[in-house]
Structures are given as C-alpha cells and as structure tokens.
Amino acid sequence: MKPAIEIHGLGKSYGSKMALKDISFTVREGSCFGLLGPNGAGKSTTMKILAGLLEFDAGGVKVLGEDIRRSGDRIKAKLGYVPQSITLYEKLNSLDNLTYFGEMYGVRGGELKKRIREVLEQVGLADRAKDPIASFSGGMKRRINIAAALLHKPKLIIMDEPTVGIDPQSRNHIFEMIRSLKREGVTVLYSTHYMEEVEALCDRLAIIDHGSVIAQGELNEVLDRFGSQAVYLELAEGERPPALPGFDEPAAQGRGWLLETAAPLDALACWASACKERSLNVKRLEVVRPSLETVFLALTGTTLRDS
Ligand SMILES: Nc1ncnc2c1ncn2[C@@H]1O[C@H](COP(=O)(O)OP(=O)(O)OP(=O)(O)O)[C@@H](O)[C@H]1O
Numbered sequence: 115m116k117p118a119i120e121i122h123g124l125g126k127s128y129g130s131k132m133a134l135k136d137i138s139f140t141v142r143e144g145s146c147f148g149l150l151g152p153n154g155a156g157k158s159t160t161m162k163i164l165a166g167l168l169e170f171d172a173g174g175v176k177v178l179g180e181d182i183r184r185s186g187d188r189i190k191a192k193l194g195y196v197p198q199s200i201t202l203y204e205k206l207n208s209l210d211n212l213t214y215f216g217e218m219y220g221v222r223g224g225e226l227k228k229r230i231r232e233v234l235e236q237v238g239l240a241d242r243a244k245d246p247i248a249s250f251s252g253g254m255k256r257r258i259n260i261a262a263a264l265l266h267k268p269k270l271i272i273m274d275e276p277t278v279g280i281d282p283q284s285r286n287h288i289f290e291m292i293r294s295l296k297r298e299g300v301t302v303l304y305s306t307h308y309m310e311e312v313e314a315l316c317d318r319l320a321i322i323d324h325g326s327v328i329a330q331g332e333l334n335e336v337l338d339r340f341g342s343q344a345v346y347l348e349l350a351e352g353e354r355p356p357a358l359p360g361f362d363e364p365a366a367q368g369r370g371w372l373l374e375t376a377a378p379l380d381a382l383a384c385w386a387s388a389c390k391e392r393s394l395n396v397k398r399l400e401v402v403r404p405s406l407e408t409v410f411l412a413l414t415g416t417t418l419r420d421s
Pocket residue numbers: 128131132133151152153154155156157158159160198
C-alpha cells in the first residue's frame with residue numbers, strides 16, 4: 115500500500131531549543147499510526163509541520179505523495195487537523211461553528227449543509243446542533259472540533275491528543291469514529307501519552323522522546339523487541355510475595371507484584387511452589403505480556419505518565 119506520510123530526518127528548533135532532532139517514520143494509507151511520547155517529546159511539533167502550520171529546519175516530509183515544501187496548499191486541502199487545544203466560538207452553536215470551518219475549507223452551499231448533517235451524526239451530536247458550544251462538556255467540544263476537521267472529507271486526519279481530559283462516553287465516540295474512518299480508507303495519525311489508546315486503535319506506532327524516534331513498528335514487534343516478560347502474583351491482603359533466589363525483586367503493581375524476567379515460566383513455577391510451602395493465598399499467578407509502559411521505561415529510564 116502507498117504511504118500517506120513519509121518523514122525523513124526531520125529537525126526543528128524554536129530559537130535555541132531543539133524540539134525535533136531526528137524524526138523518521140512512514141504511515142501506510144488507510145492505517146492508524148500512533149505517536150506515543152511524554153509531554154514535550156515533540157508530538158505536536160511533528161503534527162503541526164505535517165499540517166503545514168510550521169516550517170522545519172532539516173529533513174524531508176511527503177504527505178499523500180507530495181513534498182510538503184512544494185505542494186503545501188494542495189496537501190492542506192486533503193488533510194484534516196485536530197489541534198490539541200479546542201478552537202471553537204463558544205457563543206455560537208455547532209451549526210454556525212461548522213459552517214464557519216466548512217467555508218474555511220472551501221465547502222459551500224448545499225454540499226456544506228449535507229456535510230454538516232453527516233459529520234454531526236458521525237460524532238454523535240446531531241441532536242445538539244442548535245445549542246451554544248458554551249453549554250457543551252469538554253468531550254462534546256472536542257467532538258465538534260473533530261467534526262470541523264472532517265467537513266471537507268480529508269484523506270488524512272491528524273489528531274493531537276484528542277482524548278486529554280474528556281469523559282469516557284466522548285472517548286468511546288472518538289474511538290468508534292476513528293475505526294469507521296479507517297474502514298472508509300482514511301489515514302489517521304494519532305498522538306497520545308496513553309499506551310492503552312495505541313493498543314486499542316493503532317496498526318503501528320512510533321515512540322518519541324526528546325525529539326527523536328526511539329522505537330517504531332507494529333505494537334507486537336515493539337513489545338517483543340524492547341519489552342521484558344514478567345510474572346504477576348496477587349495474594350490475600352497483608353501477605354507478602356516470597357523472594358525468589360536468582361531473580362530480581364518484584365515491584366508492587368496494582369493489587370499485586372510484578373516480576374520482570376527473561377525466564378517467566380521458571381519464575382512462575384518457583385513462585386507457585388514457594389507460595390504453597392508458606393500456605394499463602396494465591397489470588398492470581400500468571401505470565402503477563404510485556405506492556406508499552408515497560409518498553410518505555412527500558413528505553414528512556416522514565417515512565418510515560420511521570421515524565
Ligand atoms: N512555540 C514554542 N516555542 C518554544 N518552544 C516550544 C514551542 N512549542 C514547543 N516548544 C518546545 O518544544 C518541545 C516539543 O514540544 P511539543 O509541544 O512538540 O511536544 P509534545 O510531545 O506535543 O508535548 P505535549 O504532550 O505537552 O503537547 C518541548 O520542549 C516544548 O517546550
């Protein structure tokens with residue numbers, strides 16, 4: 115399949131601050147690609163460059179087969195960009211907001227009216243078309259912001275952390291919408307610092323830290339390559355996990371303990387017999403697959419959320 119986005123060695127500084135050092139990745143047409151990284155990693159900067167809103171200093175960027183430096187305006191007409199901050203007129207209703215944005219994208223008249231009806235259905239807010247934006251929840255505003263970026267039927271949609279600070283219902287709507295856009299062949303670039311979202315939505319991902327891509331590929335590839343296997347043990351309240359000679363110390367996680375190891379079956383067998391010997395009440399004992407959290411920790415020495 116053809117690439118919708120090709121980025122090679124992208125670099126960008128804000129004054130003396132180097133925001134992007136070396137960003138390279140390719141996104142297949144019709145797929146959902148996740149950009150995962152902590153605050154300040156460079157996700158928004160990368161997305162603004164792709165949306166044609168920001169110049170860059172080094173490297174090359176092709177969007178939908180065209181060089182962004184040569185065909186910026188033609189590319190802009192084919193992509194939708196959902197910025198991180200909500201940009202709507204609070205006093206106007208959804209209909210008027212969408213009319214304004216649609217005209218900005220060059221959609222007019224009967225076609226615009228039809229598209230507004232369709233996108234309001236798509237984001238599940240058709241019944242709120244005439245209510246002022248000021249009366250909407252953060253999640254509903256976000257959905258209208260996404261609707262605005264869809265009016266001109268873009269082939270590529272770039273969403274910058276669209277689920278930050280929103281309610282679960284709006285989040286589910288956004289997820290469903292992304293799935294249905296994908297079914298229609300639209301390419302989605304999605305940034306987040308929630309790895310569960312990447313797991314739920316994305317075909318491939320790039321992990322960005324300090325302006326560089328530090329890992330990329332299909333989720334399972336990245337997990338296999340950089341993640342460590344682990345065994346999870348949960349005991350009755352107040353009970354402590356037995357130490358296992360020859361293994362690392364387990365770390366507290368959730369209601370139990372996680373032991374990272376290259377030999378999870380051996381660790382599981384040792385923990386099972388040690389717990390039995392001590393008559394401990396085992397609630398759960400299982401080999402767990404590596405998570406992006408452990409991948410991130412292994413690659414950067416920090417967790418996604420704390421950084
Ligand atoms: N307009 C600007 N002027 C100066 N520095 C900036 C500007 N915008 C971003 N930066 C810096 O560039 C780096 C990358 O920021 P960017 O917003 O791209 O990261 P991000 O991964 O999107 O983070 P977040 O999740 O917080 O949006 C950060 O160090 C940030 O402080």
